Amino acid sequence: GENVEQHPSTLSVQEGDSAVIKCTYSDSASNYFPWYKQELGKGPQLIIDIRSNVGEKKDQRIAVTLNKTAKHFSLHITETQPEDSAVYFCAATLTSGTYKYIFGTGTRLKVLA
Amino acid sequence: DSGVTQTPKHLITATGQRVTLRCSPRSGDLSVYWYQQSLDQGLQFLIQYYNGEERAKGNILERFSAQQFPDLHSELNLSSLELGDSALYFCASSPPAGGRNEQFFGPGTRLTVL
Numbered sequence: 001g002e003n004v005e006q007h008p009s010t011l012s013v014q015e016g017d018s019a020v021i022k023c024t025y026s027d028s029a030s031n032y033f034p035w036y037k038q039e040l041g042k043g044p045q046l047i048i049d050i051r052s053n054v055g056e057k058k059d060q061r062i063a064v065t066l067n068k069t070a071k072h073f074s075l076h077i078t079e080t081q082p083e084d085s086a087v088y089f090c091a092a093t094l095t096s097g098t099y100k101y102i103f104g105t106g107t108r109l110k111v112l113a
Numbered sequence: 114d115s116g117v118t119q120t121p122k123h124l125i126t127a128t129g130q131r132v133t134l135r136c137s138p139r140s141g142d143l144s145v146y147w148y149q150q151s152l153d154q155g156l157q158f159l160i161q162y163y164n165g166e167e168r169a170k171g172n173i174l175e176r177f178s179a180q181q182f183p184d185l186h187s188e189l190n191l192s193s194l195e196l197g198d199s200a201l202y203f204c205a206s207s208p209p210a211g212g213r214n215e216q217f218f219g220p221g222t223r224l225t226v227l
Contacts, residue, residue, distance in 0.1 A: 006155075034215055043115065043203055043218035044156070089156060093214065100146065100169045101216060105155040 002027045004092050006104025014112050019077045021107045023090035026071070030092040033073045034101070035064060038087045047088075048075070080111045116140065117206050117219035125225045131192040134222045138185055138206030144168070145187040146216060147179055150201040162187055194226045 003026040013019050025033075031052035036044035050057045050064045050073065057064050061080075066073040073092075077084055087108050091101040116139035126132055138145050147159040149172075158171035162181035173179075176194075181187040191198060201223050205216035 032214060036218075043117075043220045045115070045218070046215050049215060100158050100161055100171065101156075102158070103148075103156040 002092075002102045004090060004102045004104040006090050006107060008107060009105065010108045010110070012110045012112060013080050015080060015082060017080055019075075019080055019084070019109055019111075021075045021088055021090070021109070022072065023074070023092075023104050024070075024072050025092040025102070027092065027094075027102070028071065029094055030102075032093050033064070033066060034091050034093075035062075035075050036089045036091065038089065038106075040086075044089060077109075080109075082111050082113050085109055085111045115217040115219060117204060117217050119202075119204055119219035119222050121222060122220065123223050123225075125227065126194060127227055128194055128196060130194050130226075131190065132194065132224065134189040134191070134202050134204075134224075136187045136189070136204035136206075136219060138187070138204075139217055141208065142206035142217070143185065143209045144207045144216075145181055145185070146205045146207070147173075147187070147189050148203045148205065150203060150221075151197075152200070154200075156203065159189070191224070196226050199224055199226045 005024045034049040037047045038044045063076040087106045090104040093101045118137045120135045143164045146161045148156040159173040161169040179189045201221045203221045205218045207216045
C-alpha cells in the first residue's frame with residue numbers, strides 16, 4: 001500500500017550547521033510533496049512544498065529536492081538556528097482525487113546552541 | 114495561526130465513554146481532514162470530507178465516525194473509548210479542488226482516556 005519512509009528519526013546538529021532529512025515514497029503517482037514543522041504543543045505548519053514537475057525549490061534557508069525516478073525527496077536546512085528545533089514531517093499525495101496525505105514518521109531535529 | 118479552529122483543546126474522559134471533537138475549517142475551504150497522532154507517532158489519516166460528503170477513509174476504527182455540516186464545520190465522534198485512543202487529534206482543511214492542495218492544520222485536541 002501507500003507508504004512514506006522518513007530518516008533519520010532524530011537529528012542533532014550544531015547551530016550554524018546544515019540538516020538534511022530524507023523521505024522515500026512508494027506510490028509513483030504521487031505528485032505533491034509538502035514538508036511540515038511541528039513545534040511542541042502545536043499543529044503541523046507547512047514550511048515548503050514541491051510538485052513533481054520541479055526538481056528543487058528553495059525558500060531562504062530551506063530547500064527541498066525531488067528525485068522522481070528514485071522516489072526520494074529531501075529537506076535541507078542551512079545555517080540552522082535553535083528555533084529550527086522541532087519535529088519535521090514529510091508527506092506525499094496526489095493533486096487529484098482525495099488529496100489525502102501519507103505522512104512520514106517524523107524527524108526530531110535538535111539544534112544545539 | 115492557520116485559520117483552522119478546533120475545540121476543545123483538551124479532553125479527559127473515561128474508558129467506554131463517547132466524545133465529540135469539533136473543527137471549523139478556514140474560510141473558503143471545502144475539505145476537512147482528520148488525523149490521529151499518538152505519542153511519538155506520526156500523523157495517521159482518518160477520514161476526509163469534501164463539501165459535506167465523505168471523500169476518503171483511512172485507518173479509522175468503526176467506533177469512530179465523522180460528519181461535515183452545511184456550514185462546513187466537522188465533528189469527529191469517538192465512542193466506546195479505550196485507553197489506546199488517547200492521542201492528539203488534528204483536523205486540517207484545504208482549498209477547493211483545482212487550487213493548491215496544501216492542508217492547513219488546526220491546533221489539535223488532546224484526548225486523554227483514563
